[in-house]
Amino acid sequence: MTEAKLITLLKIAIGIGLFLLVTGYSMLHVFYLPEKMGVAGMVLGAACIALGLIFSLPTKMYLTFLLVKREQERKKQKSDNG
Template identity: 60%
Template sequence: MSEDKLITLLKTSIAIGICLLLLGIYLHNFSDYMESLGVTGIIISALCIALGLIFSLPTKMYLTFILVKRESESSKE
């Protein structure tokens, strides 16, 4: 996989993670339906937040590593 495709994939993963985080926060704080579900609603909103963190945090670190590596290679030339 080329570096440009990998960066695009990582940026997409970050966007999905942020959307899942926002969805989880919305479901937890503002959705009356999740409140009516009780513990199941809490689990669903917590799952959205957990998946959002899984998608967003490690990819940010890897994307930063790739961009720093690219910058150092371009400055050497």
């Protein structure tokens, strides 16, 4: 897998994670799901938030690592050429 495809895939994972975070928050605080469904509503909202965190946080760290690595390589090439 090329680096460009990997970065695109990581950006998609971040988008899914943020969507799940917003969905979980909406379930808990906008639609009042725990009051309507009881414990099941609370578990459903919390599960969406947890999956959103799982998707978004590690991919952000890995994506940042890739971008910093790319920037260091560009600086190294620029200093070698100039």
